[in-house]
Amino acid sequence: MRVLVAMSGGVDSSVVAGLLAEAGHDVIGVTLQLYDHGAATGRKGACCAGQDIHDARRVADRLGIAHYVIDAEARFRDAVIADFADSYAAGETPVPCVRCNQSVKFTDLVRLAADLGCERLATGHYVRRIDGAGGPELHRAVDPARDQSWFLFATTSAQLAACLFPLGGMPDKATVRAEAARLGLAVADKPDSQDICFVPTGSYADIVGKLRPEALTPGEIVTADGAVVGRHDGIARYTVGQAKRLGDATQTAGVRRVVIGLDPAGRRVVVGPAEGGRSEVRLREVNWLVSPAELACTVKLRAREAPHPARVVPTPEGALVHLATPALAAPGQACVFYDGDRVIGGGFIEKIAA
Amino acid sequence: MIYLDANATEPLRPEAREAALAAMAVTGNPSSIHAAGRAARRVLEQAREALAVRFNASPAGVVFTSGGTEANALAIAGLGAGRRLIIGATEHDAVRAAAPGAAILPVDADGLPDLAQLDTMLGDGAVLVCLMLANNETGTLLPIARVAALCRAAGALLHVDAVQAAGRMLVDLAALGAHSIAISGHKMGGLPGAGALLLAPGVEISAVQRGGGQERGRRGGTQALPAIAAMAACGAPPTGLAALRDAIEAAARHAGAEPVGTGAPRLDNTACLVLPGVPAQTQVIALDMAGIAVSAGAACSSGKVARSHVLLAMGLGPRAGEAIRVSLPWNATSADVDGFTAAYRAMAGRLLVA
Numbered sequence: 001m002r003v004l005v006a007m008s009g010g011v012d013s014s015v016v017a018g019l020l021a022e023a024g025h026d027v028i029g030v031t032l033q034l035y036d037h038g039a040a041t042g043r044k045g046a047c048c049a050g051q052d053i054h055d056a057r058r059v060a061d062r063l064g065i066a067h068y069v070i071d072a073e074a075r076f077r078d079a080v081i082a083d084f085a086d087s088y089a090a091g092e093t094p095v096p097c098v099r100c101n102q103s104v105k106f107t108d109l110v111r112l113a114a115d116l117g118c119e120r121l122a123t124g125h126y127v128r129r130i131d132g133a134g135g136p137e138l139h140r141a142v143d144p145a146r147d148q149s150w151f152l153f154a155t156t157s158a159q160l161a162a163c164l165f166p167l168g169g170m171p172d173k174a175t176v177r178a179e180a181a182r183l184g185l186a187v188a189d190k191p192d193s194q195d196i197c198f199v200p201t202g203s204y205a206d207i208v209g210k211l212r213p214e215a216l217t218p219g220e221i222v223t224a225d226g227a228v229v230g231r232h233d234g235i236a237r238y239t240v241g242q243a244k245r246l247g248d249a250t251q252t253a254g255v256r257r258v259v260i261g262l263d264p265a266g267r268r269v270v271v272g273p274a275e276g277g278r279s280e281v282r283l284r285e286v287n288w289l290v291s292p293a294e295l296a297c298t299v300k301l302r303a304r305e306a307p308h309p310a311r312v313v314p315t316p317e318g319a320l321v322h323l324a325t326p327a328l329a330a331p332g333q334a335c336v337f338y339d340g341d342r343v344i345g346g347g348f349i350e351k352i353a354a
Numbered sequence: 355m356i357y358l359d360a361n362a363t364e365p366l367r368p369e370a371r372e373a374a375l376a377a378m379a380v381t382g383n384p385s386s387i388h389a390a391g392r393a394a395r396r397v398l399e400q401a402r403e404a405l406a407v408r409f410n411a412s413p414a415g416v417v418f419t420s421g422g423t424e425a426n427a428l429a430i431a432g433l434g435a436g437r438r439l440i441i442g443a444t445e446h447d448a449v450r451a452a453a454p455g456a457a458i459l460p461v462d463a464d465g466l467p468d469l470a471q472l473d474t475m476l477g478d479g480a481v482l483v484c485l486m487l488a489n490n491e492t493g494t495l496l497p498i499a500r501v502a503a504l505c506r507a508a509g510a511l512l513h514v515d516a517v518q519a520a521g522r523m524l525v526d527l528a529a530l531g532a533h534s535i536a537i538s539g540h541k542m543g544g545l546p547g548a549g550a551l552l553l554a555p556g557v558e559i560s561a562v563q564r565g566g567g568q569e570r571g572r573r574g575g576t577q578a579l580p581a582i583a584a585m586a587a588c589g590a591p592p593t594g595l596a597a598l599r600d601a602i603e604a605a606a607r608h609a610g611a612e613p614v615g616t617g618a619p620r621l622d623n624t625a626c627l628v629l630p631g632v633p634a635q636t637q638v639i640a641l642d643m644a645g646i647a648v649s650a651g652a653a654c655s656s657g658k659v660a661r662s663h664v665l666l667a668m669g670l671g672p673r674a675g676e677a678i679r680v681s682l683p684w685n686a687t688s689a690d691v692d693g694f695t696a697a698y699r700a701m702a703g704r705l706l707v708a
Contacts, residue, residue, distance in 0.1 A: 028643070068639050071661075115636050115705055116643065 002026040003164065004113040005122045006105060007059065007067070009052030011180050011187045012124030014059040016166050018183035020122060021063045028118065029067040031056040032104060034076040035198045059185050070112070072104050079103035081198060085211035088236035091262030091351065092332025095303075096196055097151045106152075106159040113162065120164045127152050128168030129160060130342075136160045138289055140341040141168045150303050153336040153346030154287045208236045219267030221249045224260065232269045235262045240330035246271060261352065262331075277326040283335055283347030286318040290344045297337045297344060301329050312337055318347045356693045359647045360541075360623060361490050361518055361681035366584075367543035373587035374545055374580040384577055385568060398577055401586035405550060408586075409535070410526040415553035417572045418582055422517035422538030423448040425551040426484070428573065429513040429534045432559025434482040437511065440475055441484045442467055442496070443667035448536075449484050449515055450663075459485070464618035465494035465668050472504060479509030487535070488519035491651070491664045491679050492615035493624025495519070502531030511557075517541050517549075521684070522591050522621050533557045539585030543684055548581030592684040596622035598691050602680055603627070605695035609702040614665065614677060623682040626665070627698075628673050632705045634662075637678045640705070644697040650678045 005017040007029040021027045031053050053069055060067030080099045087094035105123065113121040126141035127149045138160055141147040146167075155163070170176050173192075180188035199207060209216040216234035223229055230249035232238065237245055242259045249271050251257055261270035281301070286292075292314040298307035299321055309324040321335055329335065329349050336346035357365065377397050382390030384398045399413070406413040419425045426448045430439070439456035441449055444465050450456075457475055459467050467485065476483075483505050488495050498514055505512040516535040519525050521542030527535055534557060538549040551573075553559065565574020599622060603613040606627045614626040629637055634650035641648055651662040651674075665674035680694065 028639075066639075066642065068635070068642075070635060112636060115632075116640055117704075 001119040002028070002117060003120045003122050004109065004116060004118040005029050005065075006109055006124070007031050007056040008124065008193070009050075009055035009059070009187070010124065010193055011177060011185070011190050012126075012167055014056070014124075014185050014187050015176050015179045015183065016122050016124045017059065017065060018063055018185060019166055019179065020164075021065055022183070027063070027065045028116065029056065029060040029063075029065050030070050030109065030112070031067070032070050032072045032076075032109075034072055034100075034104065035081070036073065055187050055190070059187060062185060063183075070109075072108065075108060076100070076104055076198075081207065082211060084204075085208045085215070087332045088208045089212035089215040089264060090332075091235055091264040093239040093330045094332045095151070095334055096198075098154055098334055101152055102154045106155050106163070110159050110162045121162055122164040122166060124167055125152060125165050126167050126170070127165050127343075128341075129163060129165050134290075138343040139168070140338075140343070141170070143170060143172050146170075146173060149338075149343050150300055150334060150336045150346075153334055153343055154285070156287060157289060160289070205234065205236055209234070212236075214267075215264075217267055219269070221246060221269045221271055224270060224272050229257075229271065235264060235267060235269060238262060238269050241328040243274070277323075277328045278352065279323045279326045281321040281323065281329045281335055282315075282318065282350040282352075283321060284318040284350050286314070286345060286347035288314075288345040289342075290339075292319075292345075295337075295339075295344075297339050299323070300334075300336050300338065301327055301349070302333055307338055310337075312345070318350070319345075355645050355647060356690045357647045357683060358680045358686070358690065358694060359649050360683035360686075361493075361679065362649055363540045363546065364521060364543045365683050365685060366545065367588055367684065369587045369589055370539075370542075370544040370584035374584040377580040377583035380579065384579065385566060394579060397579055397583055401582045404586040405537075405552070409520075409537070409552055410528045411552040412555055414570075415527075415555060415557070417551040417553065417559075417569045418577050419549045419551060419573055420547060420575075420578065421549035422446075422515070422536050422541065423549075424573075425536035425538070425549045426513070426515050426517075427452040428551050428559065428562055429536060430482065430484060431562050432572070433511050433513055433534065433557070435560075437480050437482045438477075439482055439484065440472070442486060444489050444491075444494070444664040445484060445486055446490055446515060446517070448517075449486070453484060456484075459483075461667050463669050464615050465489055465492050465496075465664070466618050467496060467501070469497070469500060469504065472501065473508075476504065476508040476510050481505075481508070481510040482513060483510055484513045484515065486515040486518070487525065487530070488516070488522070488621045488624075489615075489664060490518045491624075491662055491677075492626045492668075493518070493621035493681075494615050495523075495619040495621065498530045498532060506531065518621065518624075521588060522595075522623055524591065527552050527554060534559075537585075539581055539588075542585060542588040544584035544586075544588050545581040547578045548585050550585070592623075592686075595682045595684075595686060598682055598686055598688060599623060599625050599680075601688075601691050602682075602694060605691075606698055606702075609695075609699045610706050611698075611702065612673075614670065615668065623686070625680045626677050627680060628670070628677045629702055629706070630673065630676060632676055632702075634675055634678055636705065637676075637701065640701045641678070641697055644701070646694055646697050648678050648680050651675075 126146040128139040215236035221230035257271040260272040299310045311322040331351040382394035384395040514532040520537040540546040611627040661675045
């Protein structure tokens with residue numbers, strides 16, 4: 001069949017393209033130009049395309065497949081980078097990778113695949129698509145260390161039906177690298193990409209400050225009952241659960257404090273005892289991969305943590321999650337519902353009503 | 355494959371190939387004083403004289419360069435010193451990037467410059483104006499002779515980027531009235547690697563790269579003899595392409611496309627087709643998969659298809675991202691046109707309903 005492969009220039013998606021081509025499929029590689037790489041790295045006059053695009057083209061050449069670079073800069077700026085800054089300015093902690101998957105990858109590329117007569121879009125994500133009685137299901141990757149299912153919770157059933165994830169069944173990354181070497185791909189030893197792709201220098205606050213300067217305006221650090229216990233240099237530098245950057249407010253009378261809330265209107269960082277968390281979490285923009293219904297499941301409130309037992313109740317706005325034991329929930333992050341290894345839905349964590 | 359991207363590069367003409375092969379057999383540097391050097395020099399000067407005849411310039415005014423980009427940059431650096439710069443809104447990046455801070459002369463919906471505004475902009479005449487003879491994306495022919503008259507009356511200099519026009523129509527430096535024109539070998543059916551700046555009698559420039567003082571001190575560096583010989587050997591402009599182009603536009607219009615710039619005089623070989631609502635990059639990929647080579651916008655070295663500044667300047671707005679360029683090579687046939695129209699119709703039928 002004809003398959004569109006989203007090639008980032010990294011080892012994972014290169015192996016996907018290689019395996020599908022080897023299996024005899026009609027493979028078309030595309031690489032998204034998401035942002036001006038020269039500008040992002042602050043190198044004046046540098047090409048807008050990074051090394052990754054060059055790598056993807058060389059892999060496609062090696063595999064003998066067609067390859068195209070897709071200009072997604074405007075879409076990425078609006079759907080991912082602007083949302084990233086807005087979220088921080090609203091006192092939340094965004095997950096740009098979910099936004100990117102939701103928009104640029106699994107909306108726009110699925111559409112492009114259909115426009116080009118491709119039966120499937122394949123990506124290098126570590127998740128499994130398993131076709132069950134009720135249609136395609138999204139499952140955790142075999143390798144728990146690589147599992148990316150949390151980042152793909154917003155993929156709709158229709159999008160899932162158009163996708164292939166050939167790496168979900170790989171036992172580990174070493175196997176993927178060995179496949180890359182076997183296929184003769186120069187990216188076999190390329191290091192894994194880091195964190196947020198459009199912040200290659202690691203200073204996300206610079207980007208937030210450029211788009212939403214108010215998120216970097218200094219303000220007060222307060223306790224839940226309003227006592228001022230310190231100063232901060234912008235709410236965008238804080239996330240719920242954080243213990244760093246609190247200065248003198250780090251502890252009081254031997255009790256360690258962490259960030260328990262962010263108040264964008266008052267430009268305040270709210271701190272409290274490290275223990276605690278909450279047992280009720282409200283979600284918005286919920287995506288269901290089963291029929292919405294009250295159900296018992298496990299949930300993950302951040303990308304890397306053990307699942308919590310919970311009960312999920314659909315609401316008109318999204319869903320209400322009752323956690324069996326209280327946990328930290330950072331507004332803006334995702335809360336993903338699992339039935340064993342299967343992703344059955346998820347949404348974005350709402351702020352606690354003041 | 356049906357190759358309809360001549361404005362990117364023309365197929366090599368047989369007479370150019372023959373001349374290049376003959377020049378490759380000549381061992382010698384045109385600057386050397388021995389017999390081998392003289393033999394090389396003979397090839398070089400014959401090429402210079404042939405080009406001077408073809409473009410109605412004087413041999414002494416022919417400065418060989420590495421191509422069109424260098425010829426344009428040399429003109430801007432060499433003629434623009436101490437003068438304000440005015441460039442057309444639809445100029446190629448070869449001119450735009452060499453003229454940072456230049457005033458931009460707007461164009462109308464057909465890509466024609468506003469001459470009344472130019473007259474105002476000329477002011478005291480201490481100006482270098484850079485305008486193209488034929489636009490690379492639309493084929494629009496600019497009224498250079500009238501522009502030259504305005505420039506000369508105001509005491510301004512006029513450099514013309516004739517890269518797209520040179521191999522496709524009769525170009526007469528004296529009749530145009532420009533102070534210099536830039537040409538490129540591979541756009542005429544020669545090899546990449548050679549171009550020239552043709553200077554009108556009495557016009558002098560200083561070198562950008564001095565090197566060994568070649569080209570009478572106006573462009574240092576050993577001349578690329580095979581590519582220069584190929585450029586000079588290129589035969590007369592092709593005939594009969596306008597009928598093929600018109601057939602393409604008629605078929606495209608029938609399939610739902612809107613040809614651009616049809617209200618102005620144009621090159622015979624170029625059609626610019628907007629397919630409303632369909633991203634240009636999708637069209638280029640879909641046609642490539644059908645074995646048809648066309649292009650869109652100005653391809654960055656990354657391969658990314660950027661939105662066309664030419665079409666934006668012509669007021670197309672969002673449609674600027676939905677246009678492809680079909681440019682017929684010197685050896686295009688009606689079978690090529692039939693192949694293109696069949697593929698285009700199939701593509702439009704599939705993508706316009708979606």
